[in-house]
Amino acid sequence: MSNWLLPESLADILPAEARRIEELRRDLLDLYRTYGFELVAPPLVEYLESLQAVSGTDLNLRTSKVVDQISGRTMGVRADMTPQVARIDAHLLNREGVTRLCYCGSVLHARPAGLLSDRELLQIGAEIFGHAGIESDLEVVQLALESVGRAGVHHPRLDLNYPDLGRFLIERDPILKSRVAEVCELLNAKDVSGLRALGRDSGCLPETTRYLLALTSLYGDGTVLERARSVLPDEPEVREALGSLRSFIDALPDHEITVDLADIGSGYAYHSGLIFSVYAEGWHDALVKGGRFDGIGRMYGRARPATGFSLDLRKLSAGLAPAQAARAVRAPWGSDAALIAAVKQLRQRGEIVIQMLPGQQLSLDEFVIDRELFSSDGQWQVRAL
DSSP states (O other), rough: OTTTTOOOOOOOOHHHHHHHHHHHHHHHHHHHTTTTTTOOOOOEEEHHHHHHOOOOOOHTTOOEEEOOOOOOOOOOOOOOHHHHHHIIIIIIOOOOSSSEEEEEEEOOOSSOOTTTOSEEEEEEEEEEEEESSSSHHHHHHHHHHHHHHHHHSSOOEEEEEOOHHHHHHEEEETTTTGGGGHHHHHHHHTOOHOOOHHHHHHHHOOHHHHHHHHHHTOOOOOOHHHHHHHSSSSOOOHHHHHHHHHHHHHHHHSSOOOEETTTTOOOTTOOOOOOEEEOOOOOOSSSSEEEOOOOOGGTOOOOEEEEEEEEEEEHHHHHHOOOOOEEEEEEEEOHHHHHHHHHHHHHTTTEEEEEEEOOOOOOOOSSSEEEEEETTTEEEEEEEO
């Protein structure tokens, strides 16, 4: 095997694309700061017990394991930064009231999340801890939509779901309480025949099968909620879920919003209540995922209401139009004081100046040299090429 080949689902990022990703990172972190979010930077690896304290099976399977050569304990390479940020809020900051935290860093998946997914992501996100109302949910959604808008994504679509609703319908049936993961998988795939077979073979209540089959057809615009009220049981948990979704839709009248009540497998097991995804033309799956994850800090000693979102900057950038090369100025190499001063002045103005080393031949992906610095009557000037 050639020593330059990379493992499956890992890739190098070349100059122009890498620059755009870095510019997006800076722009979005600056945006989050204007909302009052404070930047944190958790470590790439932690003891496995800490990383898995709040995560479900799906996230655990994506966590790569290594042995700490100092302690001999098993560590995990993070596959998601949200549990780490929750640990910081609960254990290190330990503040009263609302805390807004943002972050950006690489995460590694032991196996890709999907057929077209990469294993290394540059995850950026923002979380609000200490507020249980819809206002904090709306803030993170608005910030998520502004994030993709800053990148040049047009006409994003917001997709809502409420996984606790489906889980409630499953767990209220004693026969299915031990088979939640299996039923969730069938619902997420909208596998009608599989659900019918499960209802027939498991001996669950007939009404449970009826409700689960109804969920598979409850997707579309806001009118889904009215249909849901007529076909799902009139119980407090159902009313709470549908009411939360309705309030959320009513608070965002200017956005395209869809609802999918069968989609209860999105995200990781720490999510609770209302969750959302942002889709846009040009990307094969969700650009942004987020929502409420109340109580995530419980395993770190302090349960708090929480909501937030994250996205992969590498995936976001890859779906945009090809990154454009930047304009640059060519300058000769030399020790002339006037030349050095001219180059320095151009760079201070934000210009890219490439000084030609002796014998250098240019082969650039990142820059287009469209001007040059030349001497005329002892004065260094810039002219177009």
